[in-house]
Amino acid sequence: MKSFVMILLLVVLSLFPQSIPAVSGDNVSHLFFIERSKNKNLVQYDIRLTGNSNLANIKPITVYWILENGRREELSRIERTYAYGIAHQEKVDQNRVKVILAGLKGLEIIVERMNDSFKAMVSINGRMSILEKIYIKSEEERTGLPKILYIDLFGWTRETGLPIRERIVPK
Numbered sequence: 762m763k764s765f766v767m768i769l770l771l772v773v774l775s776l777f778p779q780s781i782p783a784v785s786g787d788n789v790s791h792l793f794f795i796e797r798s799k800n801k802n803l804v805q806y807d808i809r810l811t812g813n814s815n816l817a818n819i820k821p822i823t824v825y826w827i828l829e830n831g832r833r834e835e836l837s838r839i840e841r842t843y844a845y846g847i848a849h850q851e852k853v854d855q856n857r858v859k860v861i862l863a864g865l866k867g868l869e870i871i872v873e874r875m876n877d878s879f880k881a882m883v884s885i886n887g888r889m890s891i892l893e894k895i896y897i898k899s900e901e902e903r904t905g906l907p908k909i910l911y912i913d914l915f916g917w918t919r920e921t922g923l924p925i926r927e928r929i930v931p932k
Contacts, residue, residue: 792881801829890916
C-alpha cells in the first residue's frame with residue numbers, strides 16, 4: 762500500500778512543473794514521464810534551466826528513473842542508448858529545444874516556453890499537444906527481451922486544453 766501511495770504521489774507531482782535545485786546550480790522542471798506495463802518504475806524527463814530561467818546551454822533535457830520505492834536512479838548505458846535516453850537534442854533558440862528519444866526516433870518533441878514554464882510539445886493525432894506521459898504496453902518474449910504491443914501518447918491539445926490520446930502500434 763505504501764508503494765502505491767508513493768507512486769501515486771510521484772505521478773501527481775510530475776504533472777505539475779516544479780523547480781528543484783540541481784547539483785550544477787541550475788534549476789530543473791519536470792516535462793513528462795514514461796510509464797510501463799512491466800512495473801511501476803517511471804522514466805522521468807526534466808528540463809534544466811539557468812539561474813535566469815532560460816534553457817541550459819549543454820544538455821538541457823535530463824532523463825532518469827523514479828523507482829517504485831521513490832528512489833532516483835540513472836539509466837543504464839543500454840537503456841540510454843536503445844530505449845529511454847535522448848538520441849538527439851538540439852537547442853533551436855534560447856527557450857526552445859528539439860528532442861528525439863532513442864526508442865521513439867519517429868517522434869519529434871519540441872520543448873518550449875509557454876507562459877512561465879516549459880512544456881514538451883508533440884503531435885498527437887495530428888494536433889500539436891502538450892505531452893503529459895507516454896505509456897508502453899509490452900510483454901516478455903521467450904528470449905527475455907520485451908515485445909512492444911503498443912505505445913500511448915497522452916496530453917492536452919494546445920488550442921483547447923482538452924485531453925488527447927494516440928495509440929501507436931509497432932509494425
